[in-house]
Amino acid sequence: MRAPPSELPIAIEDVSVRRDGVTILESVSLVLAPGAPTVLVGPNGSGKSSLIRLAMGLLAPSTGRIMWGGRDTTAGDRRAIVFQRPVMLRRSAAANIAFALRRGALEPRARQDRIAALLDLVGLAALGARPARRLSGGEQQRLALARALARDPEILFLDEPTANLDPAATKAVEDIVAKVAATGVKIVLATHDLGEARRLAGDVVFMVRGRVHESGPAKSFFAGPVSQEAQAFLNSDLVI
């Protein structure tokens, strides 16, 4: 069987997004290439989530274009996303993962093994039978990760996955993300938590008011941000 075509790199070329007269993203150009996690940082309302939706194919550009692995189809099947507030289907944790598994892709036995492995990966092996909506916020976020991974993605978008979690739950999610990144899955994560960005980022994209102000290796960004906005953001000054 032929391997599905790669979705990477994702090339965002001079993309603007406007809705109802409001500019959400403006003249964004960016390449998301295979490798270490790319972390989108910036204050609330800077356009991080919109950029993630755009790269996922859930948001159409008003102008400019996006290429996934050199193709401009939005129907890619090797992208997955975890939203800030993931919606749990009204069924068990295991059934949530089963729903995300491609139909007919696995034999029943292999399917069960895959579900068990994913539950194990996110530390929910003992909670597979529990209704997903009865899990805690952190557990639901980990289940959402497992569900996204069930799609066997080449690139995984994470939209502020720890925004509503306590430190312990945040660490659990970050550990899983690091583990997944180590397997070669490209991670693109949006956060306004600089600590999280420092812990996970290989590259940083800094955004303010729908524009990319700075992008490059995380070490350079944190050691010497170029733009005034980035310096202010790193100094925890108010950036609007």
Add this chain to the structure above:
Amino acid sequence: MQEGVSAFDLILGGDPTLYAIIGLSLTVSVSATLLASVIGLPLGALLALVGFPGRAAIVIVLNAFMGLPPVVVGLAMYLLLSRSGPLGFLGLLFTPQAMILAQAVLVIPIIAALTRQTVEDLWVEYRDELTAMRVGPAGRVMALLWDARFSLVTTLLAGFGRAAAEVGTVMIVGGNIDGFTRTMTTAIALETSKGDLPLAISLGIVLITLIIAVNAAAALARRLGELQAG
């Protein structure tokens, strides 16, 4: 009072005529609700999820059809099923099957319209996740119907209630034939007009009790299901 006692005698004494009528009524109403569900649930879900020109008009008509006059449906079904009608060759007029079909026609708009609203509300919540998971139209319909199952119990109950309480349609297409197409509602109407109030009252008591029992059972099942599924 005397009439009330006689009615209970009929119920507790296992009167065969009474229980035959109850059995037929349940068979017809449950079958009609099931048939209407098979059509109305996916129809409502599709209307909730698929946009097309004229959709708004269809939704308005569907909502209006929730209040279809039973005698008008009965008349239409009579014309369809009568010997000279387009479906006359089926020979269904004045049979329980005709009553099931007629009740289903009454119930389909109720189930479809309420399902559309329920699924549309749920779709707002699920849209991003299902789109991101590349779930196709059929998968969306199935997923949303399944996840709305507890709300849809109420929809099915509304449909069953309409079917069980309905008299005009089954009277016209069933003919109220003794021992063959006589249901609780048609029997109540007939016995009242004949002055046999004990049978009419006992049927009324049974009908109301059944509807309450079905609703209670459904509410219990819904509660248990919600506890289990979260």
